[in-house]
Amino acid sequence: MIAEVRAKGRAPRVCRYALSVGGHRPSNSLDAAATFAVRNSWQVGGEEQTFTDPHGAPNPELRTGWRLVRKQIRAGYADGVVVTTTSVISPHAEAYEQELLWFEMHCAFVAVIAPEAEMGRL
Structure with a gap:
């Protein structure tokens, strides 16, 4: 996907997504996502x-922030999303895989800064 975007003569455009804990903005996660994206040009x-949802919302499809990420993708404003770990999308492998399929379709x-071994992604 990234190579296809570059072949069109432009840099991939990404959203940043993170989960907040206790109502605090997840600045470290969002900054790490931005740094990762810039490093990849x-x-x-x-x-x-930049989108966030409260930590603990189970189904990514029901989260407002995640739905807005998807909306950016569908509208053509973004080519992907950067998250710190797979569990930000879902701690459940099945739900995570469903999201990957949605993005592929x-x-x-989905760019993951630090994939987690328990998700079977390494």
Whole structure:
């Protein structure tokens, strides 16, 4: 997916997504996502492409922030999303895999800074 975007002559555009704990903005996670994206020469969206949800919301499809990430992808404003770990999307392998399939169907990507071994992604 990333190579296809670059072949069109532009840098991939990404959203940042993180979970907040106790109502606090997850600045460290969002900053890490931005740093990761810049290191990969991706275009990082500003606050309008930065999304969060409260930690503990079980189904990613029901979270407001995650739905907004998907909306950015569907509208063509972003080519992918950057998260710190797979568990930010879902701690359940099945739900995580469903999200990966959704992104694949929409010709988009999920970039995970630190994949977790228990998700079977390493």
